[in-house]
Amino acid sequence: MILQLWYSHMSRPTPALLKPRKTPQQTRSAVTIEAIHCATIQVLLTGGIGRLTTTRVAERAGVSVGTMYQYYPHKQALLFALVERQFNLIETAMRDATTRLMGTDLRTIAHGVATAWLDAKMADMVASRAIYGISAEFDLSELMSRAAQTMTTSIDALLASACDAHFADRQSVAFMLAALLGGSVRVVMEAAPSEENFARLRRELPEACHAYLVAAGRSEVA
Amino acid sequence: MILQLWYSHMSRPTPALLKPRKTPQQTRSAVTIEAIHCATIQVLLTGGIGRLTTTRVAERAGVSVGTMYQYYPHKQALLFALVERQFNLIETAMRDATTRLMGTDLRTIAHGVATAWLDAKMADMVASRAIYGISAEFDLSELMSRAAQTMTTSIDALLASACDAHFADRQSVAFMLAALLGGSVRVVMEAAPSEENFARLRRELPEACHAYLVAAGRSEVA
DNA sequence: CTTAGATATGAATGATCCTTCAGCTTTGGT
DNA sequence: ACCAAAGCTGAAGGATCATTCATATCTAAG
Numbered sequence: 001m002i003l004q005l006w007y008s009h010m011s012r013p014t015p016a017l018l019k020p021r022k023t024p025q026q027t028r029s030a031v032t033i034e035a036i037h038c039a040t041i042q043v044l045l046t047g048g049i050g051r052l053t054t055t056r057v058a059e060r061a062g063v064s065v066g067t068m069y070q071y072y073p074h075k076q077a078l079l080f081a082l083v084e085r086q087f088n089l090i091e092t093a094m095r096d097a098t099t100r101l102m103g104t105d106l107r108t109i110a111h112g113v114a115t116a117w118l119d120a121k122m123a124d125m126v127a128s129r130a131i132y133g134i135s136a137e138f139d140l141s142e143l144m145s146r147a148a149q150t151m152t153t154s155i156d157a158l159l160a161s162a163c164d165a166h167f168a169d170r171q172s173v174a175f176m177l178a179a180l181l182g183g184s185v186r187v188v189m190e191a192a193p194s195e196e197n198f199a200r201l202r203r204e205l206p207e208a209c210h211a212y213l214v215a216a217g218r219s220e221v222a
Numbered sequence: 223m224i225l226q227l228w229y230s231h232m233s234r235p236t237p238a239l240l241k242p243r244k245t246p247q248q249t250r251s252a253v254t255i256e257a258i259h260c261a262t263i264q265v266l267l268t269g270g271i272g273r274l275t276t277t278r279v280a281e282r283a284g285v286s287v288g289t290m291y292q293y294y295p296h297k298q299a300l301l302f303a304l305v306e307r308q309f310n311l312i313e314t315a316m317r318d319a320t321t322r323l324m325g326t327d328l329r330t331i332a333h334g335v336a337t338a339w340l341d342a343k344m345a346d347m348v349a350s351r352a353i354y355g356i357s358a359e360f361d362l363s364e365l366m367s368r369a370a371q372t373m374t375t376s377i378d379a380l381l382a383s384a385c386d387a388h389f390a391d392r393q394s395v396a397f398m399l400a401a402l403l404g405g406s407v408r409v410v411m412e413a414a415p416s417e418e419n420f421a422r423l424r425r426e427l428p429e430a431c432h433a434y435l436v437a438a439g440r441s442e443v444a
Numbered sequence: 445c446t447t448a449g450a451t452a453t454g455a456a457t458g459a460t461c462c463t464t465c466a467g468c469t470t471t472g473g474t
Numbered sequence: 475a476c477c478a479a480a481g482c483t484g485a486a487g488g489a490t491c492a493t494t495c496a497t498a499t500c501t502a503a504g
Binding site for chain 1: 270271272354355357358360361363366367369370371394395397398401402404405406408410413414419422423425426427429433436437
């Protein structure tokens with residue numbers, strides 16, 4: 001199949017070809033697309049990527065396979081659309097939060113960022129959890145890198161604006177904070193997603209971030 | 223295929239059927255198995271699970287497909303063996319570390335645990351990275367839950383033994399520490415695996431753990 | 445009411461891939 | 475040297491699945 005020629009060494013997507021095939025013009029098709037989107041998440045949740053087939057998605061969405069191919073040139077494009085939408089949601093939420101927190105103190109920043117992150121991730125935990133594991137189909141690392149980079153940059157700017165601290169190696173601190181946030185929530189969602197654990201996360205994560213920021217900033221405060 | 227009857231709602235493995243089909247008795251076969259193991263990791267690294275086929279693994283290992291099926295009843299069993307081996311390695315490393323650190327102070331504990339974790343994960347980063355994403359083939363969450371639980375318990379015991387602090391909700395602190403460690407390393411390996419970032423991780427993660435433990439313990443120290 | 449364009453259908457196609465098995469080669473003990 | 479057990483082979487069977495396309499249905503503007 002020609003598809004395989006698009007990849008150099010891993011399942012790396014060629015963005016141009018991952019875009020939707022056509023944009024809906026009537027109300028009917030907009031509904032269809034939403035149904036497909038929704039069905040995809042459901043199928044992902046009940047069987048993981050390994051069991052996601054075009055037929056199953058179409059079935060669940062109540063449309064025929066052919067319909068799917070009218071909007072997405074292939075399965076990967078569908079998945080890509082899903083992931084991208086999710087990333088954008090979270091990215092926006094975090095951008096809003098960091099903007100709002102500019103110039104405040106370390107405690108406010110730590111708690112604000114941690115809470116915003118938790119809120120964003122939990123808001124559609126369904127989609128988030130569904131999306132973990134899509135990496136089997138195409139290389140997410142590029143997208144994840146970009147997201148991580150964006151987040152680190154936002155946090156870095158935020159730290160620079162803190163009114164009560166400054167850091168010797170602010171970039172590293174921002175990087176570490178992003179890793180702590182992103183990683184801990186992910187691990188809990190994947191390995192131990194219970195109400196109790198989410199409560200713990202909400203209680204402890206902001207404190208942990210705060211403690212780290214204070215410790216990292218202390219050595220440099222006059 | 224009958225395989226599908228083994229799963230209730232997700233790709234949940236039936237442990238009994240994931241075990242190796244037979245144990246090697248001659249040196250020859252031990253070599254073969256090792257080659258297969260090794261080939262599997264290589265194939266995973268260069269194409270992710272989506273491109274891992276029995277034929278490709280066999281080819282890379284320099285044996286025939288049939289040989290693989292002499293030791294593993296099916297593809298999943300092969301992957302399962304890989305994952306389990308890796309989990310055991312890390313689990314052992316962490317058990318050793320926590321044992322060694324019993325009764326020491328918070329700083330020693332934080333740095334010791336973080337360093338042990340980093341060492342274990344980096345030692346065979348190759349295997350670790352290869353394994354992320356296997357979840358497409360069968361449900362890893364059971365295994366991950368168990369691992370997370372084990373680790374939390376170890377850390378909990380360690381915290382209880384700390385000579386210079388005690389905690390109001392030690393379980394939650396242990397849980398959070400495990401999540402911070404596990405998550406941050408994973409995220410960096412997946413999203414931004416550069417030498418620079420690993421250096422940052424080595425520098426910042428122990429400090430972050432320490433800061434958190436001190437903050438969490440402070441409220442309770444007389 | 446008509447009709448062009450938009451949208452939906454689903455059987456058929458072709459490709460991929462897991463798994464088996466009947467026959468072959470190698471090993472190690474006697 | 476001989477042979478029984480262990481190990482290896484790879485073509486063929488059978489199943490799944492992504493994708494296409496000829497055909498049918500629907501929508502809305504004129």
